[in-house]
Amino acid sequence: MKLNREEVLHIAKLARVGVTDDDVEHLREQLSDILENFEILKKVDTADVPPTAQSIPLQNVTKDDQAADSLLPGQILANAPRKEGEYFRVKAVLE
Amino acid sequence: MTPQQLTIHEAHRLLKDKKLSSVELTGACLKRTGEVEPKLQALVTVTGEAALKQAENADRLIAKGDINPLTGVPVVIKDVLCTKGVRTTCSSKMLENFIPPYNATVVEKLNSLGAVSIGKANMDEFAMGSSTEHSAFFATHNPWDLDRVPGGSSGGSAVSVAADEGIYALGSDTGGSIRQPAGFCSVVGLKPTYGRVSRYGLVAFASSLDQIGPLTKDVTDCAIVLNAIAGFDNRDSTSAPNPVPDYTRCLAADLKGLKLGVPQEYFVQGMQREVEKALLDAIRKLEELGAKVDLGVSLPSTPYALAAYYIIAPSEASANLARYDGVKYGFSYPDADSMWEALEKTRQFGFGDEVKRRIMLGTYALSAGYYDAYYLKAQKVRTLIRREFDSAFEKYDALITPTSPTVPFKLGEKLDDPLQMYLSDVCTLPINIAGVPGISIPAGFGNGLPVGMQIIGKPFGEEAILKVAYAYEQATEWHKRKPQI
Numbered sequence: 001m002k003l004n005r006e007e008v009l010h011i012a013k014l015a016r017v018g019v020t021d022d023d024v025e026h027l028r029e030q031l032s033d034i035l036e037n038f039e040i041l042k043k044v045d046t047a048d049v050p051p052t053a054q055s056i057p058l059q060n061v062t063k064d065d066q067a068a069d070s071l072l073p074g075q076i077l078a079n080a081p082r083k084e085g086e087y088f089r090v091k092a093v094l095e
Numbered sequence: 096m097t098p099q100q101l102t103i104h105e106a107h108r109l110l111k112d113k114k115l116s117s118v119e120l121t122g123a124c125l126k127r128t129g130e131v132e133p134k135l136q137a138l139v140t141v142t143g144e145a146a147l148k149q150a151e152n153a154d155r156l157i158a159k160g161d162i163n164p165l166t167g168v169p170v171v172i173k174d175v176l177c178t179k180g181v182r183t184t185c186s187s188k189m190l191e192n193f194i195p196p197y198n199a200t201v202v203e204k205l206n207s208l209g210a211v212s213i214g215k216a217n218m219d220e221f222a223m224g225s226s227t228e229h230s231a232f233f234a235t236h237n238p239w240d241l242d243r244v245p246g247g248s249s250g251g252s253a254v255s256v257a258a259d260e261g262i263y264a265l266g267s268d269t270g271g272s273i274r275q276p277a278g279f280c281s282v283v284g285l286k287p288t289y290g291r292v293s294r295y296g297l298v299a300f301a302s303s304l305d306q307i308g309p310l311t312k313d314v315t316d317c318a319i320v321l322n323a324i325a326g327f328d329n330r331d332s333t334s335a336p337n338p339v340p341d342y343t344r345c346l347a348a349d350l351k352g353l354k355l356g357v358p359q360e361y362f363v364q365g366m367q368r369e370v371e372k373a374l375l376d377a378i379r380k381l382e383e384l385g386a387k388v389d390l391g392v393s394l395p396s397t398p399y400a401l402a403a404y405y406i407i408a409p410s411e412a413s414a415n416l417a418r419y420d421g422v423k424y425g426f427s428y429p430d431a432d433s434m435w436e437a438l439e440k441t442r443q444f445g446f447g448d449e450v451k452r453r454i455m456l457g458t459y460a461l462s463a464g465y466y467d468a469y470y471l472k473a474q475k476v477r478t479l480i481r482r483e484f485d486s487a488f489e490k491y492d493a494l495i496t497p498t499s500p501t502v503p504f505k506l507g508e509k510l511d512d513p514l515q516m517y518l519s520d521v522c523t524l525p526i527n528i529a530g531v532p533g534i535s536i537p538a539g540f541g542n543g544l545p546v547g548m549q550i551i552g553k554p555f556g557e558e559a560i561l562k563v564a565y566a567y568e569q570a571t572e573w574h575k576r577k578p579q580i
Contacts, residue, residue, distance in 0.1 A: 008455075015413060015458040016435075017451050018443030030513055031456060037514060038402045041472050044479065051474030052481060054303040054333070055530025055554075056290045061332035075196040081427035088422050091434040 001035040003028050098123035099259040100577070103316040106262055107164050110157055117157065117167030120262075121150035121211050124169045128213065128260040131580050134241055136233045137254035139174045139184055141214040149211040156209050164319045166209035171261035173252045174215040175222055176307070177296040178202055181212075185298050186230035187220045189425045189445035199296025200331065201265060201307050201324045208323055213261055216251030220447045221416065222272055222300045224248050225519040228510050229449045236506070237279060238578035239544055243503040246276030246519075252310045253280040258580060263320055264310040269300050270404055271499075271523025273308045274535035278498030278547020281537040281576065283317045283564070284310045286523075288555050289530035290335035291321075293328030301411035302333075304404075304527040313574050314536065314565040318342035321557065337555055345558035346565040351385035353563065354491045359390075360397035361496035361522050369541025374497050377538040377548050377567065381495065384566050392487060392494065396479040400525040403480070405517055406460045406473035407528070412450075413457030419445060452513060477528050484529040488553035493563050496522050498535040498547030522549060532557050536564045537573035 003011075008028045012019045019027065073086045082089035098120045101109070109115035125143050132138060146169065153167030177183050177195035179202075184190045198206065205212070219229035227235040227250025235250045237243040238258045245254045249266030253276035256264050266273040268286035277284025285308045292307045299305065309320035325339045357378060362371060382388050421427030421441030428444060431437035446454070460469035487494060499519055509516040526533040531554055538548035548567070552560040568574055 011455050011459050011462070014462060015454050016417075016438050016442055017446070017454060018439035027452065027455060030452060031459070033514060034405065034456060034517075035459075038406060038469065041399055041402050041406075041476060044396070044399050044472075044476055046472060046475035046479070049475040049478050051471055052477040053474060054289075055481065055528075056333065056335060058290070058333065058335070063329050063332075071196050076423075078196065079193055079424035081421060081425070090422050091431065091437050093434055095433070 001039065002032045003035070099127045101262060102312045103164060103168050103262055103319050106168050110167050111162055117150040117153040117211060118147060120167065121146050121169050121213065124213055124259070124261060131258050131260065134580060135236050135238060135254050135258055137217055137235050137251040137258065137260060138171065138214045139186060139217050139232060139251070140182060142181055142212060146211050146213045153209040153211060163208050165205060165323055167211060168262050169211045169213045170205060171214055171216050171252055171255040171264040172202065172212055173218055173249050173264070173266045175218060175267050175298045176202055176265060177298070178212070178215065181215065183215065183298070185221050186218045186232055187445070187447065187450070188231045189419050191426065193424050197296065200293040200328045202296065204324055216249070216255055216264060218251055219248035220450050221298070222248040222267055222269055223412070223449050223453055225271070225275055225516050226509065227251060228506065229447060231447050234506060237503050238580050239281065240503065242505055243544070244279070244506055246279035246499070246503065248272040249310065250276045253277050253282055253284065256280070256282045256310050256312060257578060263312070263316055265307060266310050267297055267305060267307050268527065269304045269408060270527050271520040273310060274523050274533055274547065274549060275499050275520060277310055277535040279503040279545060281545035281573065282310055282312060283314055283534065283536050283574070284308065285317050285321065285534045286526065286532060287321065287325065287557060288532045290333055291532070291555065291557070292324050293326070293331040293334045295328055295330040299415040301408040302415060303411060304408060314561060314568050315343065315346060317534070318346060318561050335555070340558060342557060342561055345562045347562055348566055348569050349385050350381060350563060350566050353386045353493070355381060355386045355388045355563065356392035356487055356491035356494045357388060357390045358392045358394045358397065358487070358494055358496060360394055363500055363521055365518070366497065366500040367502060367541065370497050370500060370502065370546050373539035373541060373546040374548060378495060380570055381563070381567060384570055386563070389491070392491070394483045394487060396476065396483055397525055399476050400480055400528055401517060401521055403473040403476040404524040404528055405456070406469050407477065409453040409457030410460045410470050411457070413454045413461065416450070416454055421445070449513070480525055481529045484531055488556070492559045494551040496549045496551065498522060498549040502541050502544035502546060526551055530554060532560060534560050534564050536568060539573055
């Protein structure tokens with residue numbers, strides 16, 4: 001599977017990772033190499049095999065609805081790059 | 096023997112008999128750390144002052160007779176585990192200044208036992224890598240040869256134990272990140288069964304594969320630390336309710352009646368001769384100890400594990416790392432004109448190359464039109480790999496493989512060749528795919544460089560692999576060798 005430039009830019013956009021022109025070419029080569037290596041999976045017959053998402057036989061784990069201490073707004077906001085009062089400050093979503 | 100060279104169980108005896116104080120032991124570890132860190136660079140943060148306070152507190156507990164095997168014993172914690180009030184960076188620029196407001200469950204557990212934390216260990220950024228060269232801050236050096244990598248991603252943890260900076264360390268393992276550096280540094284490293292140890296407070300990489308585990312100087316210490324960190328936690332709904340046995344009670348010096356299998360597929364093309372030779376010698380030793388060894392085991396889907404892993408793990412990572420948006424915490428690009436630009440630039444400059452590569456790979460594998468061909472296919476191959484382990488464990492008590500196909504490689508050798516780097520985990524990652532436990536123990540040296548043996552068990556079969564590991568260790572001297580730094 002060889003990726004082209006447009007595909008790399010499309011993936012970068014989906015992943016919301018900014019890239020330079022040099023990055024695109026480098027990533028195109030490396031990702032293509034890795035994806036070609038993955039072609040080996042086509043050799044495996046998985047016609048009647050169900051997928052495995054996780055390896056333990058637990059399902060629908062629930063817990064009692066009990067009140068407990070939680071973090072205070074000040075503790076949460078201590079790591080915020082930008083804040084105003086008790087809010088995270090972000091760029092306008094709609095201009 | 097100097098105090099920092101002690102194992103947990105040796106230090107515990109001296110602490111209990113009041114022949115050594117935790118302050119003395121902690122001071123010795125900190126002094127050693129100061130001496131070797133300029134060469135090794137295993138630690139991102141050293142918490143010397145806090146450690147000495149914890150040690151004083153531990154000495155007060157011990158004076159009252161309130162002592163357990165980890166009280167007052169210094170530990171190094173991989174910088175992927177949240178430590179309240181102590182910065183937790185994941186060796187990433189993204190989290191360079193992140194100070195968690197809470198502790199990981201494993202850290203809480205150690206604190207409640209009076210442990211002493213001397214610092215946070217360097218790692219590959221967000222635990223993605225096999226050499227610790229993908230740290231955004233600096234590479235860590237192998238104490239057996241400073242020009243070589245210590246393995247990864249828990250390279251700092253493994254080095255800190257091998258070099259006697261800490262008495263033991265905690266790491267995390269998604270595809271080999273505890274076992275491969277343990278093998279490269281000649282220490283003991285255990286990845287427990289998925290669900291055995293709570294992941295609460297472990298910064299997520301690939302949630303269906305990640306497990307926390309100990310890196311220690313010997314197998315007895317490994318069992319002691321597992322006793323302390325294993326068990327159900329209602330803050331991690333994937334942690335298992337299975338009872339936790341006393342893992343030190345299974346340690347026995349002979350292996351009579353035990354059936355061991357050696358899967359041929361793990362003796363892969365490209366395996367170094369000295370690794371193969373060390374392993375065959377080790378297997379002979381296991382036979383001498385009474386085990387019945389079958390060299391003809393086959394796990395035919397093994398050659399597909401690498402591709403399946405490098406689809407599943409990056410896919411999960413691409414979702415988990417979507418949270419780094421520069422809003423709530425972490426690096427935030429300051430000069431953007433719009434929300435989208437801020438997001439893209441934050442991730443462009445906050446993440447290193449390997450992390451971006453994996454996010455992109457996972458995004459691609461999950462994207463419309465490719466999901467079935469990559470992600471779903473990999474999940475089906477995961478089923479086959481798991482089934483093969485299940486049927487092998489109907490016949491064998493444990494499986495024996497090398498931990499890595501090579502001895503530690505040179506710094507820089509594989510840094511810009513991701514596929515070659517990924518191959519370093521070829522023997523360890525099938526174990527995460529299956530969710531079973533695996534341990535790496537010192538099994539000799541090739542040209543003066545460490546070789547690790549991996550022992551794999553069935554789900555929640557930690558006792559069997561610890562038993563095999565202990566018997567081998569008692570019959571050999573490898574774990575007693577120390578690197579000259």
